[in-house]
Amino acid sequence: MPTALTIQNLRFLSNGPYSLDLAKGECCGINGASGIGKSQFLRAIADVLAHEGECVLESTPCLSMSPQDWRKKVALVAPESFWWYDTVGPHFGVESADDPYFCHLLERLGFSLDALQWQISRLSTGERQRLSLIRTLITNPKVLLLDEPTSGLDRKMAAEVEDIVAMRCDKKESSCIWVSHDLEQLARLSGRCFQLNREALVEMFL
Amino acid sequence: MNVISLSAFDLSLAATLLLALAFCSLKIGLGIERQIVISGLRMTAQLLLVGLVLKVLFANGSFLLVFVMSLFMLLVAGYEVRARQTRKLRGSVGYFISTGSMFVSSFSVAFLALTVMVGVDPWYTPQYAIPMLGMLLGNTMNGVALSSDRLTTDMYNQRGMVEQRLLLGQSWQEASGDIRRDCMRVGMIPIVNSMAAAGIVSLPGMMTGQILGGSSPMDAVKYQILIMFLIAAGTGFGVITAIWLISRRLFDDRQRLVLDNLMQQKQQ
Numbered sequence: 001m002p003t004a005l006t007i008q009n010l011r012f013l014s015n016g017p018y019s020l021d022l023a024k025g026e027c028c029g030i031n032g033a034s035g036i037g038k039s040q041f042l043r044a045i046a047d048v049l050a051h052e053g054e055c056v057l058e059s060t061p062c063l064s065m066s067p068q069d070w071r072k073k074v075a076l077v078a079p080e081s082f083w084w085y086d087t088v089g090p091h092f093g094v095e096s097a098d099d100p101y102f103c104h105l106l107e108r109l110g111f112s113l114d115a116l117q118w119q120i121s122r123l124s125t126g127e128r129q130r131l132s133l134i135r136t137l138i139t140n141p142k143v144l145l146l147d148e149p150t151s152g153l154d155r156k157m158a159a160e161v162e163d164i165v166a167m168r169c170d171k172k173e174s175s176c177i178w179v180s181h182d183l184e185q186l187a188r189l190s191g192r193c194f195q196l197n198r199e200a201l202v203e204m205f206l
Numbered sequence: 207m208n209v210i211s212l213s214a215f216d217l218s219l220a221a222t223l224l225l226a227l228a229f230c231s232l233k234i235g236l237g238i239e240r241q242i243v244i245s246g247l248r249m250t251a252q253l254l255l256v257g258l259v260l261k262v263l264f265a266n267g268s269f270l271l272v273f274v275m276s277l278f279m280l281l282v283a284g285y286e287v288r289a290r291q292t293r294k295l296r297g298s299v300g301y302f303i304s305t306g307s308m309f310v311s312s313f314s315v316a317f318l319a320l321t322v323m324v325g326v327d328p329w330y331t332p333q334y335a336i337p338m339l340g341m342l343l344g345n346t347m348n349g350v351a352l353s354s355d356r357l358t359t360d361m362y363n364q365r366g367m368v369e370q371r372l373l374l375g376q377s378w379q380e381a382s383g384d385i386r387r388d389c390m391r392v393g394m395i396p397i398v399n400s401m402a403a404a405g406i407v408s409l410p411g412m413m414t415g416q417i418l419g420g421s422s423p424m425d426a427v428k429y430q431i432l433i434m435f436l437i438a439a440g441t442g443f444g445v446i447t448a449i450w451l452i453s454r455r456l457f458d459d460r461q462r463l464v465l466d467n468l469m470q471q472k473q474q
Contacts, residue, residue, distance in 0.1 A: 048372055048462050067461040072375035081369035084384060139375070 001028075001060075004175035005074065007141045009053035012044040013037065016178070017053060018201050020194070022143065025172040027165065029186030030179045031204065032196035039178045041196060042145040043201070046076035057097075057142060064197070075141035079148045081132030089116035089122070091135060105134045108160050125152040133161065137168075144176040150185070162189055209419055214303045241269065243427075263332045276339050279378070283308045283343045290351040293358040293468045295455055303451045304354065311346035311444025312339060317435050323432060341412060341433055342440050345397065349441035353393030354448045358468055360385045361456050368463050378457040386449050393445035398437045404434060 001023040009017035015037045022028055032038050043049035047062055047070050055074070062070050085091055096102045097113060106115065109130040111165040123131070129152045136144070144165065150158035166189060168174040180186055186193045189206040194201040224246050228239040284305025292298050316339045320329040329335070361368065364385060365456055371381035404410055412433055416426035460466050 002252075046373060047460055048369055050458065050462060050464070068375045068377055071373055075375075076373050078370070078373070081368065082367040084367055084371070135374070154325075 004058060006056040007045060007053070008056070010041075010044055010051055010055065011053050012040055012049055012051040015040065016051075016200075019202055022175050022177065024175055025169045026192070027169045027176040027178055027190045029190035029193035030196050030201070031183060031186060031193060034181075036196055036198065039147050041179065042076050042147050042179060043068050046071055046074055046145055048076070064170075072108060072139055073141055074143040074145065075136045075139065076145040077133050077136045077147065077149055079129070079151055081128050081135075082121075083128070085122040086120060087116070088118045088120060089132060091131075092116065092138070096138060099138060102134070102138045105137055105164065108164060109134060110157065110160075111198065126154070126157065129153060130157065130161070137164070141174060144174045146176060146178045149178070150178055150180075150182075158185070165189070170194050213363070216341045216353055221250075228285060260332070260336065261337065267332055269328075269330050272332050272335055275336060277333075279343055280308055280313060281305060283312070283347050287347055287351045287354060291355045291358055293362055294470055295358070295452065296467050296469055299455060301457040303448060303455070304350070306451065307350050307354075307444045307448035308343060310346065311350060311440040312342040315440040315443070316342050319436055320414075321433065333459070337412075338433070338436075342436060345400075346441040346444050348396045349393040350444045350448050353389040353445045354452060356392045357385065357389040357449055357452050358456075360388065361463070362465055362468060365463055365465060372461060372463065378453070378461040378463075381463075386453060389449050390445055391451075394438075394441060397434075397441045401434055401438060404430070410434070 003021050004024040004026070005020075005022040007018060007022075009019055018041065020028070030038055030041070041051055044051040045055055046080075047055070047067055057070070057073055058066075062074075065073075066175040083091060092102065095156070097116065103113070106112065111127075111130070115131070125193050129149065133146075133149055147163065149165075150161050153161065162185065167177055169176055178186065178189055183193075183206060193204045193206055195204050196202075224242060228242045231237065231239040231242065254452050259275065284301060284307075287304035288294055288300050291300075314414060316335070317329070319338060320326060320335055324334060324338075326334045326349065348448060363380065368381050368385070372378070400408070400410070410430050412434075413426045413430035416429060417423060456463060456465070
């Protein structure tokens with residue numbers, strides 16, 4: 001299986017070194033105590049947190065790509081999302097309404113095209129979380145870094161999100177690192193699961 | 207027309223107004239009496255001192271003296287701009303940036319005005335150079351300080367939003383674009399206000415001074431128009447410089463937002 005993302009001796013703050021090979025189409029689960037640095041781990045991979053060590057995307061090292069390109073290809077979806085226009089629509093660009101994948105995602109996650117007119121200030125936590133995921137998915141990233149992507153969702157919606165991501169992985173469109181406290185969810189989704197502690201990633205067998 | 211000279215008694219009469227205000231503040235517990243008295247005393251001392259310095263400077267008029275005096279004014283302005291910020295940039299870089307922006311906003315513009323527009327010979331003639339530079343420093347300081355303060359505060363408070371935009375693949379310029387535009391606008395508010403009000407709501411200080419000193423109103427007005435243009439342009443360029451330099455410091459070479467470069471806000 002070809003490798004999508006190689007993480008070598010990644011150190012940040014006082015954590016690490018972490019090393020991980022993520023195969024193409026693999027969904028890898030990460031679990032760990034609250035406050036141990038799971039979100040920071042993902043932020044370091046997305047290169048928004050200063051770190052040592054190297055991340056390589058399909059044989060291209062992070063440092064030989066512009067930070068913008070890297071973050072589009074290795075895309076992080078944080079649990080808390082931020083929006084800067086007044087309504088939903090402008091965040092997705094003008095052509096997105098014609099994009100069949102975008103419409104498909106909207107429908108599966110319980111929205112219609114009307115949602116584009118909604119006021120950001122009226123969105124619920126769960127709506128923000130689902131829209132934030134869609135916002136990243138339509139850019140077609142090679143690696144998805146998902147930080148508790150279903151924390152604000154009910155079971156039905158969580159299952160949809162799991163299915164959408166699993167589908168992308170099956171089709172080898174994306175590989176994924178999925179951070180969650182829900183071990184059952186990780187067992188359902190991922191081939192390999194790791195416990196993240198301050199020093200290393202320890203493989204877990206669920 | 208000769209200027210009516212003010213006696214020490216006239217000035218102390220005006221000072222009693224300030225003391226009355228301080229007394230009121232003390233009585234109703236506004237808590238500003240200390241600040242009023244100290245800043246009043248400080249202002250008086252500073253101005254009396256500068257009166258003496260200017261007397262010597264005007265009598266002597268050497269380039270070196272004018273240069274030392276203007277350098278001192280510039281450094282103080284740079285220091286004050288940084289002191290106004292709630293979240294300052296760490297280390298000496300903060301001083302360099304604020305002083306550098308004040309240099310752009312005032313020194314360069316004053317030099318241009320003295321050599322090209324006023325055309326006084328020699329260009330560093332203290333009667334022109336020092337008041338001109340003083341007007342520019344004093345007025346552009348507001349804009350530069352306001353925008354710098356707003357920039358560091360907004361970048362800190364909106365760090366989540368800025369990072370979200372970076373995560374979506376935007377460059378640091380795009381990710382901080384809204385904030386930087388807003389800071390630019392805020393920095394220009396004082397001068398835009400005073401240009402809008404000039405002559406209608408207020409008679410600007412410099413013009414008033416010249417008229418009181420016996421110049422013809424039209425001469426005074428022309429100088430005031432010149433100085434307004436200079437202040438507006440100086441503020442604009444100074445604010446652009448400050449915003450650019452500060453935001454450059456807030457992102458590293460991989461375009462990550464690094465707020466470690468900001469000092470923590472003092473606990474109130």
